[in-house]
Amino acid sequence: MNKNPFLEYISKFITLTPKEETILLSKIVQRNYLKDQYIVQQGDVCKTANFIISGCTKTYYIDLEGQEHIVMFSIEDWWSSDLGSFITQTPADFNVQCLENTKLIQFNYENLEELYKEIPKLERLFRKIVERAYVASQKRIIRNFSLPAKERYKIFNATYPKINQRVPQYLIASYLGITKEFLSKIKNQLVSK
Template identity: 40%
Template sequence: MHLLRQHIEKIVPLTDSEFDYVLSHFSTRKFRKHQFLVQEGDLVPQEFFVIKGCIKSYRMNEEGKDYILQFAMESWWISDFEAYNKHTPATLNIDCIEDSEVLCLSYENREKMCDEMHKMEHYFRKISHSGYIALQQRILSLLSSTAKERYDKLLSQYPTLFQRVPKSVIAAYLGVSRETLSRMV
């Protein structure tokens, strides 16, 4: 079964013809390791569903330090959602940690699909809420947990991430230096 269909059907069931209709709204793209899907300042006409690979979204400060907002692996969505929804320039960079394949969904196609198919409107509402909850938990964790507690939680939630992502990138996500991370593991 198609990975996107599996993901959608965790929330809403689809017939074969409904899934064909949904899939017709996407395009497929492949990106190489370190290739950008989105760069800060660009318009963001698409959101991305990861079929294969590992991707990160981040912002870089004036000194070149990365602040990683999100990772996305297979079956995860990623974009600069503010820029995508408001049609404004990106404030984030999104690039590939590994060679990746994604399904791209334009804002117009998502809106059209949701207007024409209540099931997909329900699906996108549910995943938006899940994303909001995850972001809220991440912020609270950054505010109230120690670096070691954040590391342990990330490791328990996503153990395969640690085989796929360099330690320096994990450290940036946790908000610690590479040296601090090395002392924790």
């Protein structure tokens, strides 16, 4: 039997009864986005938490000089939202844009709050998700402050090989905080070793 990929993902964290699965599925929406379409834009309130069934997104912000800064990429079985905006229901600091045609499971804020009451163990699930996101963010900050670009690229490549194959190199350079020319130099150095 082919199980819903979202329910498969959830089962890694919590066990739902068939009744709870039915309640959960009644509160979510599946939506398709086209490549380059925005899920949320800087300044808008992020209305949904988004689980990726298929596709790839980038989360980024634009600084006052108009420079794009990539904060993260998300692929299948990952979440993609401006989490701070979603939790606080205040304007988003980040843009979330599709790099490929992307299929999502979406929870709107009100439905998620209702689900927490109806299925209390979902709070544990989302706590675990937020904890993982926080730890990943903290590790990235430390790496950006303490490691040279070549080491950051090697870690990115080892940690996210599927992303590295799907995302244009200039976006990976932005994620690493370097120019695409410098990333090209790093890659050439690694190949020649």
